[in-house]
Amino acid sequence: MKIVAIDGPAGSGKSSVSRAVATKLGFGFLDTGAAYRALTWWALELGVDLSDEDAIVGLLDSFPYSISLDPSNNQVRVGTVDVTEWIRDPRISLAVSAVARNLRVRDWMKQSARQLVADASFPGVVAEGRDMTTVVFKDAPVRILLTAQEEVRIARRAGDVASRDLAETTASVRERDAKDSHVVDFRTAAPGVTVVDSSDITFSDTVSTIVDIVRAGSNA
Secondary structure (H helix, E strand, O other): OEEEEEEOOOOOOHHHHHHHHHHHHOOEEEEOHHHHHHHHHHHHHHOOOOOOHHHHHHHHHHOOEEEOOOOOOOOEEEOOEEOOOHHHOHHHHHHHHHHHOOHHHHHHHHHHHHHHHHOOOOOEEEEEOOOHHHHHOOOOOEEEEEEOOHHHHHHHHHHHOOOOOHHHHHHHHHHHHHHHHOOOOOOOOOOOOEEEEOOOOOHHHHHHHHHHHHHHOOOO
16 A cells, blocks of 8 residues: 655645546545544534534544545545535635644544555555644655645635635635644655645646656655
8 A cells, every 4th residue: 555645735736636646546535634624514513612622522433424535536424414515615614723723633533544544445545634744644655745835825725716805815825824833834844755836837747746756656
């Protein structure tokens, strides 16, 4: 099982690039952020206060979460409910940081991600999300920090959400970066992690660059 760990700041294109890389390589794709979003959705459905860390942790033992690692059908379920689209709702995007900052939740998610990869039937898995390269899969043979200049990330995120104007997107990206920086340093590559800056290259070139790195079998 070959693991490709991809980390990076908000708006860097981690999810879309990672999915495309997995598709090209015939690997599975694990969007670890989906688990945080699904837990956030579930907590809100149950009326749990997201600021109550103990209450959120108390949900984990019975959290009926599942996700497909198929990059062409990355379905997310909570129990029998397909929440794939619902967890991308702005309501969840605005609330998820409160859950993701909970260190006990992060530890649970780390173990869950490792188990999902261990059980995967693919020859490899591309796992993307916060602290993939430094905590969750810190020993992966390929670890990549995907980044881009702030103005590029803001423009891309604004393009992804047609209903959001540039000022709103700028505030959202900067707020997300500020919140996440309290939990993990996603701006600085750890030793052995390859930096891929997509500021001045196309989406296709970014995917090709990472595929070449994986095929080379190292971060050299």
